[in-house]
Structure formats: structure tokens, C-alpha cells
Amino acid sequence: MIGLGGVLTLSACSRGRSSGADSRDVVAAGSPAALLVWAVGRERLAGWPRKPGAKALAALPALAADLPELGSLASGGGRPADIEAIAALKPRLVIDYGDTDPEYQTLAQRMQARLGVEWRLIDGTLTRIPEAIREAGALLGAAGGADGLADDAAGVLERWRSAPAGPGFYYARGADGLETGFRGALATEVLEGARWTNVAEGSRNIGRVTREQVAAWDPEVLVTLDSGFADAIRTDPVWRWRRNGERRRVLLLPDRPFGWVDRPPSVNRLLGCAWLADPKGSAMTLASLSRRLYGMAPVEVAQPRWIS
Amino acid sequence: MDFLNRLTPALPALILALLALAGAAGVLATGPLAISPGDLLSALFGQGSPDAELVLTLRGPRLLAALTCGAALAGAGAGFQILFRNPLAAPDLLGVSSGAGLGAALALLLGAGTALVQGAAFAGGLAAGGLAMGCAALTRSGDGRLALILCGVVAGALASAGLGLVVIVAEPYSQLPAITWWLLGSFTRATLAEALFALVPIGLGGAVLLWLGFRLDVLSLGDEQARSLGLPARRLRLAALAAAALMTSAAVALAGIVGWIGLLAPHAARLIVGERAGRLIPASMAVGALFALVIDRLATAFGPAEIPVGLLSAALGAPAFLFLFVATSRRS
Numbered sequence: 001m002i003g004l005g006g007v008l009t010l011s012a013c014s015r016g017r018s019s020g021a022d023s024r025d026v027v028a029a030g031s032p033a034a035l036l037v038w039a040v041g042r043e044r045l046a047g048w049p050r051k052p053g054a055k056a057l058a059a060l061p062a063l064a065a066d067l068p069e070l071g072s073l074a075s076g077g078g079r080p081a082d083i084e085a086i087a088a089l090k091p092r093l094v095i096d097y098g099d100t101d102p103e104y105q106t107l108a109q110r111m112q113a114r115l116g117v118e119w120r121l122i123d124g125t126l127t128r129i130p131e132a133i134r135e136a137g138a139l140l141g142a143a144g145g146a147d148g149l150a151d152d153a154a155g156v157l158e159r160w161r162s163a164p165a166g167p168g169f170y171y172a173r174g175a176d177g178l179e180t181g182f183r184g185a186l187a188t189e190v191l192e193g194a195r196w197t198n199v200a201e202g203s204r205n206i207g208r209v210t211r212e213q214v215a216a217w218d219p220e221v222l223v224t225l226d227s228g229f230a231d232a233i234r235t236d237p238v239w240r241w242r243r244n245g246e247r248r249r250v251l252l253l254p255d256r257p258f259g260w261v262d263r264p265p266s267v268n269r270l271l272g273c274a275w276l277a278d279p280k281g282s283a284m285t286l287a288s289l290s291r292r293l294y295g296m297a298p299v300e301v302a303q304p305r306w307i308s
Numbered sequence: 309m310d311f312l313n314r315l316t317p318a319l320p321a322l323i324l325a326l327l328a329l330a331g332a333a334g335v336l337a338t339g340p341l342a343i344s345p346g347d348l349l350s351a352l353f354g355q356g357s358p359d360a361e362l363v364l365t366l367r368g369p370r371l372l373a374a375l376t377c378g379a380a381l382a383g384a385g386a387g388f389q390i391l392f393r394n395p396l397a398a399p400d401l402l403g404v405s406s407g408a409g410l411g412a413a414l415a416l417l418l419g420a421g422t423a424l425v426q427g428a429a430f431a432g433g434l435a436a437g438g439l440a441m442g443c444a445a446l447t448r449s450g451d452g453r454l455a456l457i458l459c460g461v462v463a464g465a466l467a468s469a470g471l472g473l474v475v476i477v478a479e480p481y482s483q484l485p486a487i488t489w490w491l492l493g494s495f496t497r498a499t500l501a502e503a504l505f506a507l508v509p510i511g512l513g514g515a516v517l518l519w520l521g522f523r524l525d526v527l528s529l530g531d532e533q534a535r536s537l538g539l540p541a542r543r544l545r546l547a548a549l550a551a552a553a554l555m556t557s558a559a560v561a562l563a564g565i566v567g568w569i570g571l572l573a574p575h576a577a578r579l580i581v582g583e584r585a586g587r588l589i590p591a592s593m594a595v596g597a598l599f600a601l602v603i604d605r606l607a608t609a610f611g612p613a614e615i616p617v618g619l620l621s622a623a624l625g626a627p628a629f630l631f632l633f634v635a636t637s638r639r640s
Contacts, residue, residue, distance in 0.1 A: 031480070031481070050479065050480070053479070072480075078476075078478075078479075078480040078484075079476045079477055080476075173482070173485070174482070174485065174486045174489070175416075175419075175421060175422060175425075175486060176422060176497055178496070178497065178614075179485060179486070179489060182612075182613070200612065201612065202611060202612050202613050203611075203613055206485065207612075207613035207614070208489055208494070208613065208614045208616075209612050209613060209614055210340075210366070210370075210496040210608055210614055211366050211496065212339050212340050212341055212363070212366040212367065212496075213340045213608070213612050213614075215340075215341060215362055215366065216339075216340035216341045217612075226482075228419070228421065232421065232422075238362065238365060238366065243358070243359060243362070245358075259481075262481070263481040263482060264481055
């Protein structure tokens with residue numbers, strides 16, 4: 001199976017390196033890094049750790065579909081990259097974006113030694129997105145554009161921090177909605193930072209709960225990125241009615257091309273921050289951010305939907 | 309008196325079934341939504357508060373899923389252990405659990421809804437079991453038991469390899485967690501309709517195993533002995549295997565992969581009712597249902613996050629199995 005993976009990777013790489021391939025000399029270690037590089041200097045991106053799905057690709061410029069899938073060099077799931085195939089691309093730089101604790105720094109050093117290529121680990125903290133964009137811009141030789149995007153990001157985060165307090169929410173992940181981010185988890189950071197109250201107290205991580213537990217928390221709002229789940233519970237009284245007899249609201253946030261609050265934990269979360277900072281007046285900001293982050297046309301930008 | 313004499317052999321299984329029902333009542337009365345037993349009892353007769361009715365709506369399917377899955381896995385495990393005269397035989401002997409896991413993972417990879425995932429898991433389990441039985445039928449190895457075990461290992465290994473491939477290609481932020489959680493098992497995701505629907509194959513398989521009763525004991529002695537007593541050994545064994553595979557597939561489709569119940573429950577039941585299939589199978593089913601209720605209750609006993617029942621069944625089942633093994637070996 002690993003052998004097959006290697007063959008697939010190599011053939012995919014060889015197909016991808018056509019015109020302009022020589023300038024695609026930066027490898028993203030994982031999906032968060034790929035989004036950062038795509039936002040700051042997409043012409044340098046050698047390929048996707050995991051290629052976005054068809055619907056996401058439809059919303060992105062054509063270049064996104066042309067890039068090959070290289071596999072993931074970072075820990076945390078997804079098809080692992082074939083190190084030899086990555087080395088054969090002769091990249092000038094590998095960028096990882098996320099945790100910078102000693103474990104990941106050690107991993108970065110090991111991978112740099114194995115590949116013989118500079119490996120830069122950039123801090124993926126949500127509130128440090130502007131700094132991450134600037135650092136990536138400097139590394140990719142795109143400081144001018146990156147500084148503009150970083151300034152926009154800083155403005156969005158400033159407004160997001162001072163947003164008025166929001167409702168008590170339960171963040172429903174997965175097709176059955178029973179996977180959630182407990183208060184303090186990375187997955188719910190965007191919502192909690194905008195002073196929405198996460199009703200799920202627990203391990204500060206991702207976990208599964210029961211429907212009875214959700215009913216006991218009795219959240220005012222269900223937040224989800226999964227349209228399938230939002231459709232499935234449309235008429236389900238347990239999900240849709242609160243214990244005081246009020247109808248529970250469901251907020252369906254866009255997940256295309258990437259999630260607005262989660263999945264992956266990268267610069268894509270700026271869109272969630274921008275909307276939460278000003279749910280009614282953020283259309284221009286969202287269109288501008290989507291263009292700068294992804295190269296999307298304004299017409300492609302989806303809007304959050306309240307389902308009552 | 310005659311009635312009592314006839315009742316006595318079934319008494320231990322009856323007591324076990326009553327214990328399982330008492331456990332069910334205990335589980336029904338506890339949970340994150342605090343409802344008084346009186347209110348809950350009123351809700352059972354349609355007179356309870358809205359919260360009590362909500363509790364019934366939520367805990368009822370979960371209880372039914374735990375009871376039926378526990379009974380199904382234990383009954384199938386007992387059937388396999390008798391047929392193969394092997395105390396280590398478990399419901400996954402024919403690769404059914406791995407096949408069901410592969411079916412569910414594929415469905416989740418393709419973005420299917422809950423019903424389709426369950427259907428794919430059920431079909432995957434039956435396909436793996438069918439593959440093992442089909443391959444074994446092609447061999448000419450004695451009475452076929454060894455061939456079945458080996459072909460079951462092959463079917464399970466193929467399904468596990470496929471599952472590994474699905475895990476690798478799954479999207480890491482949404483599909484992979486969904487697949488992982490599914491495989492680790494839960495009784496809470498079943499709706500009432502799904503739990504009731506699973507009762508059909510599980511009930512059918514259980515009925516076949518119970519009907520086979522003493523015939524299973526004869527089959528366990530080998531085909532020649534069975535034929536000498538006028539039993540169609542091959543057909544009966546096929547029926548028993550198909551029934552056990554049906555029960556296992558339905559249980560895994562409903563709750564994910566919950567190991568150890570099918571191995572542990574027959575051993576515990578054997579201590580109480582002995583070896584005869586007619587008593588062992590219903591007693592095993594009752595013990596399995598009770599064990600499933602216990603792990604289901606423990607799954608949410610330590611905080612709001614649910615501990616997967618597949619993990620709990622292994623954590624509790626393995627030492628319990630060791631204890632039973634030591635106890636029975638000392639006795640013998």
C-alpha cells in the first residue's frame with residue numbers, strides 16, 4: 001500500500017510539474033501551512049498536502065486544481081507524504097504552520113535533517129495570524145502583498161476581540177452533530193473569542209457527547225459547518241426545541257473552500273472572525289478577505305445561514 | 309411440579325434476564341437530565357413532564373441498542389464457541405466485524421448519512437462473512453471448521469487492509485474523526501427506528517440459534533456423529549454460521565465495533581448454566597445485554613464527554629475474561 005502511495009505520489013508530481021513548475025519550490029507540511037502559503041504566495045506552492053475536494057476547487061482559481069497532492073509531512077492525520085518524492089521535487093523550503101511547542105520543534109529539526117531542506121515552523125496561534133502572514137511573506141519573497149493582508153487581518157482580529165457578547169452555543173461537528181469542541185478547544189476558539197459562550201464544558205479538546213448531554217446543556221444556538229447535519233435535524237424536535245419551549249436556532253457557517261471557524265486551523269478562520277465581528281455589515285470585508293486569501297471572486301463567497 | 313421441573317433449567321437464564329432488565333431500569337433512571345423516578349414512571353404512561361418525555365425519547369433507543377447489541381454479540385459468540393469447540397471463538401471469527409467496519413468507513417468517506425452508513429456496515433459484515441464461508445466451502449479440509457477459521461482470518465485481514473486504506477485517504481479534519489469515532493463504538497447514536505430495525509436480523513438470527521439448541525451440541529462433536537444421528541450436518545452448520553454472522557453484522561452496524569462481549573459473556577454464562585447450547589445461548593445473551601448496559605452507563609459516567617464503548621468493553625472485558633479463566637481453571 002505504501003509502495004502504491006509512493007507511485008501515485010511520484011506520478012502525480014510529474015504531472016504537476018509542467019509550465020511554471022520550477023518556481024513552485026515551497027512545500028507545505030500540512031493543510032494549515034498550505035492555506036497560509038496559498039494566501040501569501042500561491043505561485044510558489046509545490047502541491048497540496050491533501051488536495052481540496054471538488055466543491056472547494058470549484059470556488060478556487062484554476063491553479064488549485066492543477067497542483068498535485070503530495071501527502072502530509074506533518075503529524076495529525078491524512079495520507080503521509082513519500083519523503084523521497086518530496087526530496088525529488090528539490091524544494092527550497094518547507095513551511096509548517098501550527099503548534100510551536102518543543103515536540104513540533106524537534107520534529108521540524110528531524111525533518112530538516114532528513115530532507116536536507118530548510119524547514120520553517122510558524123506559530124499558528126489565531127491571534128498571531130498577522131505575524132504569521134508577514135513571516136510567510138518574507139520567506140516567500142512576497143512581503144508587499146503579505147503586509148497588506150496582515151494589516152487587514154490585524155484589523156479583523158481587533159474588531160473580533162471587541163465584538164458584543166453572543167449567545168450560548170453548541171458546536172456540532174460531524175454528520176450526527178455529536179462531536180464537539182469543549183470550551184477552550186482550538187475548534188471553538190473563533191466563536192469563544194467573539195464572546196459567544198460555549199455550553200460544552202469539558203476537556204478543552206474535541207470529544208463526543210450524547211444527545212441527552214446536549215439537551216441538558218440546552219444551548220440557545222447550534223453552530224455547524226455541516227450542511228448535511230443542518231438538513232438532517234430540520235424537523236428533529238430534540239435538536240430543534242429548547243427545554244423552555246422556544247425554537248432553537250441553527251447557524252450554518254460556510255465550509256467552502258475551507259471552514260470559517262475550524263477545519264483546518266489556519267488563516268481560513270479569519271473569515272469567521274470577520275463575520276462574528278460584524279454579522280450584518282461584514283459583506284465587503286468578507287469579499288475582500290476571500291479574494292486575498294483564496295483568489296475567489298465575490299460571487300463565490302458563501303454567507304452564513306440562520307435556520308430557524 | 310412437572311412445570312417447575314421444566315422451568316428449573318431455564319431459571320438461571322431467567323434470573324439473568326431479570327438482572328438485565330433491572331440494569332435497564334437503573335440506566336433509564338440516571339443521566340445528565342435529572343428526572344425523578346416518579347416523573348419518569350408517569351412519562352412511561354404518557355403523563356410525565358416534557359423533560360421526562362425528552363429523557364424517555366433519548367434514553368429509550370440507547371437502552372434498546374445496548375440490550376440488543378449486547379445480546380446479539382454474546383449469542384453469536386456462544387454459537388461460534390459451541391460450533392468450533394473453541395473457547396477463543398468470537399463473533400469476528402469470520403471477519404464480520406472488520407467487514408462491517410470497512411463498509412461503514414467507506415460510506416463515511418463518501419459522505420453518506422447515518423442510515424446509509426449502517427446499511428453499508430451491515431452489508432460489509434455479511435460480505436466478509438459470506439466470503440469466509442464461500443472460500444471455506446471450496447476447500448476439502450475435514451469437516452470444514454479449520455477452513456472456516458482460516459478463511460475468516462483472510463476475510464478479516466482483507467477488510468482490515470481496506471479499512472487502513474480508507475483511514476489514510478480520509479480527510480483528516482472531518483472524515484477521519486467520524487470514522488475513528490464510529491469504529492470505537494457507541495450505543496447513543498442509534499435512533500428508535502434504527503434500534504427497532506436492527507431487532508429484525510438480530511431476532512431472526514437469535515431465533516435460529518435457539519431453535520438449533522441441542523443440534524449445535526451434536527454438531528460440535530463433528531459431522532460424522534451428527535449424520536449418524538440423522539442430522540443434516542452441513543446445512544445446520546451453515547444455518548448456525550449465517551445466523552451468527554447476521555446478528556454480528558446487525559450489532560456492529562448499529563453500535564460500531566464493540567469487542568469482548570462475544571468472548572466474555574459465553575464464558576461467564578457457562579459458569580452458571582453449563583455447556584449445553586439450549587441453555588448457554590440464552591444465558592449468554594442475557595449476560596451480554598447486562599454487560600453492554602454496564603459499559604453504556606460507564607461511558608457517560610465520568611463527565612460530559614462520552615467514552616467509546618469499544619474502549620470500555622476491552623478495558624473491562626479483558627481483565628474479567630482473565631478472572632473467569634483463572635477461576636474456571638482452578639475449579640477444574
